[in-house]
Ligand SMILES: O=C(O)CCC(=O)C(=O)O
């Protein structure tokens with residue numbers, strides 16, 4: 001393989017982890033190097049399925065990407081915000097409302113959080129096929145590295161996880177991989193995300209919530225672990241717990257689309273982002289994510305012929321998404337409706353005041369404060 005030219009970039013100083021004792025979520029750590037042989041895979045499958053049926057989140061380590069490669073990816077993520085002009089960010093703005101796609105730059109303050117307060121988050125999203133759209137000139141020299149990042153995450157992390165999720169349903173191993181080909185019409189994309197510290201008023205009016213509790217739209221979300229603590233998951237006991245940073249690990253969770261495809265066997269876990277603990281409060285928080293979606297034309301109905309689903313039945317918390325005529329909808333229709341509504345739609349407060357709701361394609365979607 002020809003080696004990739006790596007243009008010079010400033011090296012980010014990685015912020016220290018918090019010293020505070022937080023109520024950490026106790027998540028499984030999956031050693032992906034064991035996936036190479038069948039016995040190891042069987043062991044991991046049991047671990048992954050248990051994690052998905054209980055916590056809904058787990059870590060992946062030994063995934064074949066070095067700490068140096070991860071650090072470089074964060075340097076590029078930083079540059080995507082600091083090295084691209086405001087004019088270009090506007091020229092390459094994401095058009096969620098009109099296209100239902102997050103591709104491009106989302107400016108700060110686009111999403112409503114609570115009580116009239118909007119987000120302080122920049123996002124930049126790029127399809128895994130980095131050639132699909134034109135990108136800002138400043139970013140073009142980094143496209144080969146972004147391509148490598150997407151391919152690594154897709155083939156070395158996403159696909160092994162999808163194989164285990166299929167095996168957990170006693171399906172043919174490639175069932176979900178076949179719905180997530182790298183070369184396909186689908187939205188699967190890299191996201192860079194930068195959170196900025198907020199004013200006291202913003203903190204007070206949102207109860208310190210930076211990104212409302214939600215489930216992800218797609219099938220599998222892969223988050224590059226980073227040191228600023230702020231991500232929390234909602235436990236089955238109704239308690240929010242913090243996700244702890246593990247160096248060079250990935251944090252994995254599934255989204256709505258996998259919940260639909262698995263007939264509710266794997267559940268999309270609710271998570272949110274809150275103000276970091278005191279010793280990290282003034283820092284910016286930079287994130288890298290890989291949001292996987294099934295091929296655009298995939299109908300979001302439970303996969304057929306799963307002996308597990310035949311035994312336990314499908315119990316889908318959210319039901320099956322369908323259009324106004326009652327037809328099953330596709331991944332494309334789901335992601336577009338959710339994306340255009342997100343942070344913009346009028347939500348209805350559910351009794352108790354903590355949850356707001358909306359109906360998207362016939363399915364109840366909840367947002368937590
Ligand atoms: O910033 C994080 O850690 C999580 C972000 C998130 O949940 C999302 O973008 O869907």
Ligand SMILES: [Fe+2]
Nearest residue numbers: 214215216271
């Ligand atoms: Fe999320």
